[in-house]
Amino acid sequence: MVAQIIPAQDLPDDKKMTVSFRLLLGLYSIIPLCLALQFVDSSFWNGYLRENLPSSPNHFLLFQILFGTPHIIASAIVLASNTEYLKFYRLNIILMTLAIAVVFGLGSLFIPYRALYVLVACWTVFHVLKQQHGIGRGICRLPEWAFQLLLWLSVAAGIFIYIAIFLKNSLAMQQAEWLRHSAGGLCAALVLCGFYCQRKVPTVFGKCFLWSNIFLVLSSFYLYVQQYYFFAILVPRLVHDATAYIFYITHDYNRHHGHPQNFIYRYAERCNIHVFVVLPVCSFFLAFVLQAYGDAWVSLITHFFFGVEIRKAVTLGLLGYLALMHYYTEAFTWKQGSPYRRFIAFSK
Incomplete structure (x- = not known):
C-alpha cells in the first residue's frame, strides 16, 4: 500500500476521518514497554513473568477477545x-x-501436521509484516528494491522466530x-540493510517508521532469545x-457516517448508536461469544441431533477459516484502486 498524505481539511465531504501516521507510529511504543518489563523481571523479579506467562498471548481468552479475534471478525464484517x-x-x-477446503480439509489427511503448521506460520508472519512495511512504504518513499529487501529479510527472520x-x-x-x-544472522543483515536503505528516506519521520518496523523484528528476536516468548509474540501482534x-x-466511519450503506448501520441509526x-x-461482541461459547454450543447441538460431539468447530473451524480468508483478502482489498480505498485517507 502506498499511502498519500492528505490533510483533513482538504478531504471531500465523504471522508471525514483520516488514518494518522503519528497514531500508527505510536503503537510501536509497545516495544520499549515490553523490553522494560523484561529488564525489570530479569533484574528484580527473579524471572517471575518468564516462568509464569504462557508462550503465546493466544493462551489467554481475554487477549483473543481484545486483540486476536476482533480485527479478523471486523475484516469479515466489512467485506460481508x-x-x-x-x-x-x-x-x-x-x-x-x-x-482452503482442499488444502486444510482434504489435504490434512495426507499432509503432515507440522507441514501445515509451518505453512500457516509463514503466511501469518508474511501477513503481519507486509501490512506494517506496506504502510511505512508511503512514508519512507523507498525504491522498490529497498522495500522488498527489508520486507523479505524481516519476513524470513520472523518465520524462524515464530x-x-x-x-x-x-x-x-x-x-x-x-x-x-539463522534468525540472528537475518536480524544482523536487516540492521545493516536498514542503515544502507535509510539514506533513501527523505524525512526524519520516515526514518522513524523504517526503524520501528526493523525494531519490531529485532525486539521479538531478543525477547525470544531471552525466553520471554509471550512478549516476543505480543509485540508484533498488538x-x-x-x-x-x-x-x-476509519473506513466504516467515512463510508457510513453521512448515509448508512448497509443493514447494520441503518439499524444502528434507528437505535441512535x-x-x-x-x-x-x-x-468485540462476536469475538467474545464465539471464543467463549461457540465450541460448546456447536458440540451441544451436534450431540443432541446426531449423537456426535464436534470439538473446536468454531475456534478452529470457523475462526480458522476467517483468519485464512483475512490473510488472503487483506493482500489486495486495501491497495490503490480498490473500493475500500475510496473511504481511506491519511494524515501526518
Missing part, C-alpha cells in the same frame, strides 16, 4: 456486510474458500540452535492488530 464489496471480490472469495517459539517443545536441540542462529483496527474503523462504535461493538 457491503454487497458492493462481495460482488467485486466474489470470484476471489469462492476460489480461496475452495483452496517456528522456534511455537514448535520449541518438538524440536531437537540442534534444530533449535539452527533456527536461533501493533498489527491495532493498526488494522484503525483502518477498519453512533457510527464510530458500531464496528467495535459488533466485532
